[in-house]
Amino acid sequence: MKRPTIADVARRAGVSKGAVSYALNGQPGVSETTRQRILAIATEIGFSPSSAARALSAATAGAVGLALCRPARTLGIEPFFMALISGVEAELSARSYALTLQVVADHDAEIAVYRRWWAERRVDGVLVCDLRTDDRRISALEQLQLPAVVIGGPGGTGELASLWSDDAAALTETVEYLVALGHRRIARVGGLPDLRHTEIRTEAFAEVCQRLDLVDATTVWSDYTGEEGGRATRRLLSSAQRPTAVIYDNDVMAIAGLSVAQEMGLTVPGDLSIVAWDDSPLCRLVHPPLTALGRDIPAYGAHAARQLLAVIAGQPASRVQDETPHLTPRSSTAPPRAR
Numbered sequence: 470m471k472r473p474t475i476a477d478v479a480r481r482a483g484v485s486k487g488a489v490s491y492a493l494n495g496q497p498g499v500s501e502t503t504r505q506r507i508l509a510i511a512t513e514i515g516f517s518p519s520s521a522a523r524a525l526s527a528a529t530a531g532a533v534g535l536a537l538c539r540p541a542r543t544l545g546i547e548p549f550f551m552a553l554i555s556g557v558e559a560e561l562s563a564r565s566y567a568l569t570l571q572v573v574a575d576h577d578a579e580i581a582v583y584r585r586w587w588a589e590r591r592v593d594g595v596l597v598c599d600l601r602t603d604d605r606r607i608s609a610l611e612q613l614q615l616p617a618v619v620i621g622g623p624g625g626t627g628e629l630a631s632l633w634s635d636d637a638a639a640l641t642e643t644v645e646y647l648v649a650l651g652h653r654r655i656a657r658v659g660g661l662p663d664l665r666h667t668e669i670r671t672e673a674f675a676e677v678c679q680r681l682d683l684v685d686a687t688t689v690w691s692d693y694t695g696e697e698g699g700r701a702t703r704r705l706l707s708s709a710q711r712p713t714a715v716i717y718d719n720d721v722m723a724i725a726g727l728s729v730a731q732e733m734g735l736t737v738p739g740d741l742s743i744v745a746w747d748d749s750p751l752c753r754l755v756h757p758p759l760t761a762l763g764r765d766i767p768a769y770g771a772h773a774a775r776q777l778l779a780v781i782a783g784q785p786a787s788r789v790q791d792e793t794p795h796l797t798p799r800s801s802t803a804p805p806r807a808r
Contacts, residue, residue: 473515475489478507478510482503484507530590532566532591533592533596534570534595535554535568536572536573536595538576538599539572548749549720549747552770553773556770557770557774559767560770560778566778569592576605580605583609583610594615594777594781595617595777597629600665600666602625604625608627617629617777618631620633622665630777630780631789633790634793635790636673639794646798650802652805654710654711655678655715656705656714656716657688658688658716659718660693685712689701695722695725698723707733717743717744719745720748720752720759726743727743730743738757740806742803743801744761745760745761748764760796760798762794762797764795769792
C-alpha cells in the first residue's frame, strides 16, 4: 500500500489539491462543510499535512511504538509490563532507537494511533501486546504495511512477525506438580478471557485436569488487579468444595489471594497452596514466598525489540518461540492437609 498523498485526498473529496491544502491548514477558501469532509477523508486514508514532506525524506523516525490497551493505573503496579518495557528499552537504546509509548482506551483508539504514527512517520514499526482472539489490529497493520512484531501466539498473528512462549506446557507442568503433591481440588484465577494467552491457558488447564481426572477443577476470570483477584479468591474459598490449591494468572492477583486466605484464617500452604505466574521480586518478598512460573521477562522484551528492528531492516517476518516459563517451587505449596 503506497503512502497517501494530497492528490488522493483531493480525488476522494472531488475537489482541487488547493482546496485540500486550504482545509488542512485552516485557511479560508472552502466552506466549513467541505473542510470537515476533507478532514474526515484525510483521517480515513491516513494522510496528514506532514506526511507528504516526510515521505520525500529517506530518513527514518528512529523510534518504535508500543500502544497499550490497559488502564494506566494497572500498568504502574503490574511488574510484567515494567520488566518487558525495560528489556525493550535496553535493546533499543543500544541501537540508538527510542520507544514511543501510548496508553489507549480500546482497540479502535489503538488502530487510530497506528494510522497516525504511520501517516506522520512517527515510528518505524510497532510492538503489539495482549493479542486477542480474532484481533482486528492484525488485519489493520497488514493493510498499513507497518512493520510489526506481535508479542503473543502461537496463531492469530496473520502474516506479522511474532514472539511467543509455550504457556500451555508451563500450565500443564504446574497442574501435574500440584497433583503429585496430592491435590485433587485445584482452581485457577485467570486473566481477561478474550486474551489469546488466557484462552491458551484455559484450554490447557481443562485438558490436563480432564486427563488427570480432577472433577473439582474450575477456572474463574479476573482482570489482573489485586482487587478483582482478591474477590475471586474469596468466592472460591467460601464455596462448599473449597480448593486446596489455586493457580493465578499473574503475581499481583496471587499476592491478593494470599492476603484473602490469611484474612479468612487459612494457612498457606497448610490449608491452601498458591502458584503465581510472572515470577517478579514481589513473589519472593511476601510470606510465605510464592511458588511461581517465571522466565526472563526483560530478555523477552529485548528479543521482541531485536526482532522488530530486523523486520524494519527488511528481513522476512518470522515466528519465534521463546523460553518456556519454568516452575520454581517455594514455601507457598505443599501437600494438602487431611480434613
